[in-house]
Amino acid sequence: MEKLHRADASSLRGIWPLLFATILTGLVFIYYYFRDGDASGSVSGIVYGILGFVTIVFLALYKVRKIYFGFIMGSLHGWLQAHIYISVITIILVYMHTGFRFNGAFTTILLLLFFVVFASGIVGSLMHTIIPLSLAKYGKEILSTNEILDAYKKCLDDSERLVETTSEEFRETYKKSIRPLIADFSTKWQYLFTEENRVIKAAEKKFEMLKEGIPSNENYNLQILGSMYQDRERFAFKLAKLRILNGWLTFHVPVTTAMLTMLGLHLLSIFYF
C-alpha cells in the first residue's frame, strides 16, 4: 500500500546522498585549496589524472549507452545512477590531479568548464526528480510538448467557434480580453515556481472579473470559455516544466562536448611536450 500512497517520498529519496556527496566535495576542495596538494606532474598527480580521465570516459559513455538500446550490461537507470555518483568522485580526482593550483589560462578554463558540467549535472538531477513529481501530482495525463501545442491550437479553434454564435457585445469582450489569453502560445516560465492549483485559481479569478461586462444570458458561454482557459493554463503549467527539462540537455550536452574537446587538447599537449 505504501507504494500506492507514497510514490512522492520514494522519488525524492535519491536526492539526499547526492547533496551529501556535493557538500563533501566542496569541503575537500576548501581543505586542499588552503593546503597545497601534489602537483599534477608528480607521480600521484599523474595517477589522479589517469583515474580522472578513465572516469570521465565512463561518464561520457552514458550518452552511447543511452542510444544503444540493445545493450545488456546494466539498465539505463543503473547507468544514470552511476553517471551521477561517479561524477562526484571524478571532480575530487580532477582537483587532486591539479594539486589545487590553476596554472595557465587553458587548464583554468578546462577546470572551470568541468565544474560547470558538474554543477549543471547536479541541477539536472534535482530538476529530473522534482519536476516529474509536480507534473504527476495534479495532471491526469502524460503529454509531450507537441501534444500540448496541439491542445493549445484546439482550445483556440474551439473558442473561436463558440463565439461565432454569441452577441456582438460578447464577441467584443472576447476579442479584447479573452482571445489574447487563449491565443498566447508563449512559454510561461513563471509557472516553474508555482503549484498547479494556484495557476487554476488565478485563471478562475481572471474570468470572474470579466463577468461584469457580459450580458447575464451569456454567462454560460463565459463559463465554457473559462473552463477552456483553465485547461489551457494547466497545459501551460506542464509545458513550462517540460521545456525546462528538455532545455537543460541543450545546455549540459554542449558544455560537456566543449569540456571533452578541451580535455582532448590537454591530453595531446601532454604527449607533445
Next chain:
Amino acid sequence: MPETTLPHKELLAGVPLFSGIDTVELINTLDDCKVITFKSGEYLCREGEYDEACNIILDGTASVELPQKGANRGKKIPLAKGEIFGEIAALSGNPRTADIVATQPSTLMNISKNTLFRLLDRFPAIKQKLDDLYRHRALSSHLHTIPIFSGIPDEILEELKEKVTLHTYRKGDVIFEEGDMADAFYLTRYGFVKVHQRKGGKEKVLAYLKDGHYFGEMGLLKNGEKRMATVSALNRVEVIRISKEDFGKLIESHPDLRANLENVVKQREERNILLSKDAHLANTLSSTIEAGVMQSKAVLIIDTSKCIQCDNCIKACASLHGGQTRLARKGIRLSSFLMVPASCRHCDDPTCMTKCPTGAISRDFTGEIYHKDSCIGCGSCAMNCPHGNITIIDAGGPNGRQSLFARLLGNNSNHKRQYAKEKNAGGNGPEIRKPKRPKRKAVKCDMCRDYAIMGCVHNCPRGAARRVNPSVFFADISSIG
C-alpha cells in the same frame, strides 16, 4: 524428445477413449498429430506451464506428481498406456495443474487444441467421455490441492466430489447477488471474480478473487443470512459449488475448517472497514479491477512521478522491433502515480487467441503471448483484444514499405500510382501488372522475447517503467485468499 507424425493404426486401437470409433476416420482427423518419444525420468509437462495440447500415452507409463499443497500434497498417480492427460489445459486454457514424468520409455500422441476441438466436433461419443473425464479430474485436482481443505481426509473429499457441481460463467455474469439467500459455498477453480456492493447508487468494489480463492462463506457462517455483496465474473470463470447442506456437514465434522473460515470472515470484514475509510485504496482497487489489470500475467506500469517523458521507452521498443513501436505512453491511471500504458498485458484468458484462423497467435509455457511468422494480418486478434493493444502493420513486401536500399535503386516505388494513372486514362499506356495487396501482420508487445532484456524497462533512465505480475505487485489491494 524425437518427433514423428501420424500414429499407427494398431497403437490407436489400444486407446480406450477411441474405442468404438472408426479407425480410418479417426486417423484422417488426427492427421496433423505428432508422436513424441520420451526417456524414462523425463518430464512430459510441468505444473504452471501453459501448453494447450493434450497427450495420449501410446506406449509406456507415466506418473502424475501432484503439487506440494492441499490434502494430496506430493502424491503420485500412475498413468497407464492408453490414458489421456493435458485435457484440462486444452479444454479450459488453464496452465498445467501437475507435473507428469515418464516412468518408462514412453511414446505420446500430441494433439493440438485445434485438432482436439475438430475431433470433439466430429465424434460426440469422444466428447461425452472427455467431458466426464474433465469434470472428474478438474474436481479431483482442485478439491485435493486447495489449501483450505488440506486437513480433510481423502475419502471425505471423494464423497464430496460426487455432490458438488462445476459451473462456468462468462465475463460479466453474476454468480450471486447482494440480498440473495446464502445457499452455497464457492471455490474459484479458474478465472477472476469481483466482489462488490451497491451503496447510494454507486458500485463499491470490495475484493477480487482468483483461482484457489473461495467466496460465499460469510452468508453461510452467519446462519440464515443474506448475501452481503454481489459476486460477478471478470473473465471466463469456473467455480465449484458446494451446497449449503454439504457445506454445513463439512464444517460440522471439521471444527478446524470452521475456525479457519471464521478467521477469514473476520479478516474480510476488517478489510471492508479499511476500504470504507481509505478512499484512495478503494479507488485504486476499483480502477485496477475495472481496467482488467488483475487478469493478466505481466503488466507494464509507469510511475508518473518519476517519468520525465523522454520517450526512451518508445524509442527502445521501436529500435528493437524494426522501427515499429509496440507501446504507447498513454493509458489508464490506476492511482495518482501509477499508469498502465497501452502495451500487451499477456492476459490470463487471452481473447485475442480465440479466433486466429492460422493459429499464429500463441502462448508459450510461461504464459507469454506472441505472434508467429504464420500471421496473415487478418486483424482478428486486434479486433478481439479488449485493451486495443494489437496493431496491424504493413509488413513490407511488393508494394509495402520499402527498404532504404530499394528506394535508392528506385525499385518499383511508383508502381501503384502508375497503375492507377494508366487505368484512369483509359488504359492505353504501358501494360502494368496489377499490384498485389501489401503483406500485413499483427504486432504487439512480446516482452522482447528475442532479446535478453525488455527494451522499454531496461532503457528507462529513471526506472519509472516496470513490468510486473499484478497478482504480486497489487497483493496489498487483492483479496485475502
